[in-house]
Amino acid sequence: MRHDATLNAGDIARLADVGRAAVSNWRRRYDDFPQPVGGTAASPLFSLPEVEDWLRRNGKPYEMSPADRVWQRLRASGDDLRLGDLVGCAGAFLLFLLRDPEGRQAAGRAREPAERLHRAAAAATADLPVPVDWSMIDLPLYRLLADLAGEHGPREAFELLCERYIEAHSRLLSVTRADLADLMARLAAPLLGGPADDAPQNATGAPPTVFDPACGVGALLLPFTGARVLAQDGGETAALLTAVRLLLGGARAQVVAGDSLRLDGFPALRADVVVCDPPFNERAWGYEELTGDPRWEYGLPPRGEPELAWVQHCLAHTRPGGLVAVLMPPAAASRRPGKRIRGNLLRAGALRAVMTPVPGGPDLWLLRRPRPGERAPSQVLMVDAAESTADAEAAWRAFAADPEGAPPAPGRAVRIIDLLDDEVDLSPARHRLLLGAREAAAEFGRVRERFAARAAALEGALPHVAPPAEGHEPPTTTIGELVRAGMVTVHQGPAKMATDAGDLPVLTAADLLSGGAPSGRTTGDPGHVVLEPGDVVSAVLAEVGAARTVTEAGAVLGPHLYLYRVDRERIDPDFLAGCLRHAAGAARAHPGASRVDARRVRVPRLSLAEQREYGRAFRELLALEDRLRATAELGERLVRLGFDGLVGGHLRPGG
Incomplete structure (x- = not known):
């Protein structure tokens, strides 16, 4: 049995009452932040005493609740492979406290022999489906559990522990939404x-x-x-x-x-x-x-x-x-x-x-x-x-x-x-539910009006780009050279990431392509790359063919994405995003190309003022691309409604 209490990033965030992104930032920005003492690269564990010492030294308030103390004691009582058994044993002891009020008093007495509590708890919980290994719990943990039950009640106390267990093993447990x-x-x-006809009738x-x-x-x-x-x-x-x-x-x-x-x-x-x-x-x-x-x-x-x-x-x-x-x-x-x-x-x-x-x-x-x-x-x-x-x-x-x-x-x-x-x-x-004739005709009319308005607005979205008075080809460099010169820093998203659970927003490749807000959700991890305004994100895979400048902070970089953090005094981010967008499009034009080699992407050598002019033009082109995509989607919906209406008798030719 070990007692070196550890925490993961989520535990630290809860302890300090901050978001998980804050913990990731602490690890990245503070050289003296405690190093992992266990876990994995994707889910590291940190020493509780070291984290508490660091929080105190850096003036960051924290509070260790009774539930936190029980949870950390449980985590310290065995390895993660037996964490579920430890939580189940703790729950069995809480059930004993519920069924035997005198047991709560016995658990609170420091001199009460553990063996006596084991025997009493086993007798009171004999109806459980599997035998409980009571040796996993020692007297200090008994007392902590009794205190937690006294504050919240046995049921709520166990639900708190179950929440922590499910969170700690979210990748292994399948829990219904x-x-x-x-x-x-x-x-x-x-x-x-x-009140239903099928309500059971039971004579007994x-x-x-x-x-x-x-x-x-x-x-x-x-x-x-x-x-x-x-x-x-x-x-x-x-x-x-x-x-x-x-x-x-x-x-x-x-x-x-x-x-x-x-x-x-x-x-x-x-x-x-x-x-x-x-x-x-x-x-x-x-x-x-x-x-x-x-x-x-x-x-x-x-x-x-x-x-x-x-x-x-x-x-x-x-x-x-x-x-x-x-x-x-x-x-x-x-x-x-x-x-x-x-x-x-x-x-x-x-x-x-x-x-x-x-x-x-x-x-x-x-x-x-x-x-x-x-x-x-x-x-x-x-x-x-x-x-x-x-x-x-x-x-x-x-x-x-x-x-x-x-x-x-x-x-x-x-x-x-x-x-x-x-x-x-x-x-x-x-x-799918088919609309009635009147509703279908009205829906077709609404979509047609929106499509006509968007199609008419496309002319005003044309970019302000024209041939130069004299053709010239500026000298170029590569992103690899910009990185070596310290003008660009490159970060790569993970190969795999769960993007359907958690409370931390994730920018995905689909979001990058559509220009939408980050749609993924994941749990916090110190290895995440947190986006900042002015960052440029592009896709690793050529078939996605997208690159954009980030405007809002807080999301993390999703799988198969690259992030380019530029020196704003020397590189305009929209200019760089346009160059990356061109490179992705060129790769898609060559059969067999599956990835963009970012290091070899050619970038014109321009002054910062010229870069900003190019960046403005790139933004206009990207806006036009987004409008064309939205208009095409609306057009496809209009065509579908038209076929449905004509075949279903809701629409007629002409008019």
Whole structure:
């Protein structure tokens, strides 16, 4: 057991109450900032005493909260590979404190033998799904946990630790988005006692049952603490964390550790609601040993379609009339090997809706286990990328109340018979809601007016460029020479970076091409390159063919991008961006060129005043390029609306 407490960059930012970018700046600007003592180059760890000493010496206020003290003690009690087990053990001890108030007093006494606490805690938490190694926690940590529970309560104390654990292992853990988890809970509410025709009727008065067969750390089940909650996960650590979270929240919970598909922990279960965010694209899911499994009521899942195995596993554990809400990769709606099972789900009336509730996916499939002898429905609901999850919920509510009616936008009821073709494509984007005749005609008119206005404005966007009175070719240098002269400093973005999670904005190659604001999001890291106004960013890959001057600070450089920081007294950034833009375009003109060799890019030798004139012209050309792109996109939309309207009868030739 080690006790050299360490912090990552996020911990330091929280300790000093600053943003993660500030920590990155400290590391870059202060030579005396503590050096990493562990971790990796992408996620280094720093000594807590050294960081505290540095903050004090540099006059930067900080406060170590009780939650921080517990977290750092946990991090110091073992390596990161066992961090989940340590957090689970801490949660089990908090559960002991909740169930045994005298245990809290015992934990606060310094002379209480650890072995006695171990025995008492083990007896009070015997219902946990896996044995707890109580030797991982020592008396000082017991006392810190007791203090934290006294301040926040055991449940909130453990949620604070879970947040830190999920943040520390964000690249290893797959946690369902909070808005999707909330949506799934709201959709299931009518079957758990709300006003709905399918509300469970239980003569014994037993509470409704919710099941998650791939629970992870329990994100989907936390809203269901009023129901009887059952869960399973293949990871023992995940099962332990889920069980502790549910039990601390007061749920009547039973959690099993084990592979749900191979070692079903609840073979006889028929739940009122099943929610699931299964692992995607997991090829080793048990195809060979499960070929004859009775759960495959709608067809044997192909080897490459594990998600369809999870869908049928969920349905097999649902009572007649019960609901299944399962997140699916968008490709599962259209991949050819799975079309037979999709077709069978539609014919049986089991699949009731396919939603893309948030732009970019994943999809949410809503299924209902048919009651014996009932008539199969004729329509299925499609919802494509609603403005908010509330829109998707409203469409489902209306469709559930009247399956033969027309749900509100963005929902569309599609005839099942129309889907049973050679593809059985259930992609919501393919079945977008068609506008009514009046709305479609009005939309076409609005887009035509905007296109005409933008096309007319293009003439005013022409750059102020003209041939010189006498042709001349100025002498040139290269960016490599400018770097050696100290006029330009070059930074390269990472080869890989997670750009879909975190709170730090990332400028991506797509943003560079479109001229849009940084659209990526990532977590802080001292290795990030932070953009400053006047920086020039260009793409590594020739096919992107873009270079721009940064106008706002704060974002970080994304993958496959270069940053050029210039001496503003000798180099105009817009001038340099124009030269780089030309080089990228020239590379694209040569087949086989995949990258721009920035060191060899030719740059005219001009005075700073001349550079600024060229920079102005380059800005005008870039603005024209952006306007042309926006106009072309609007024109494509106009053409699409025109074809849709003429074929659909909403528009007529002429006029």
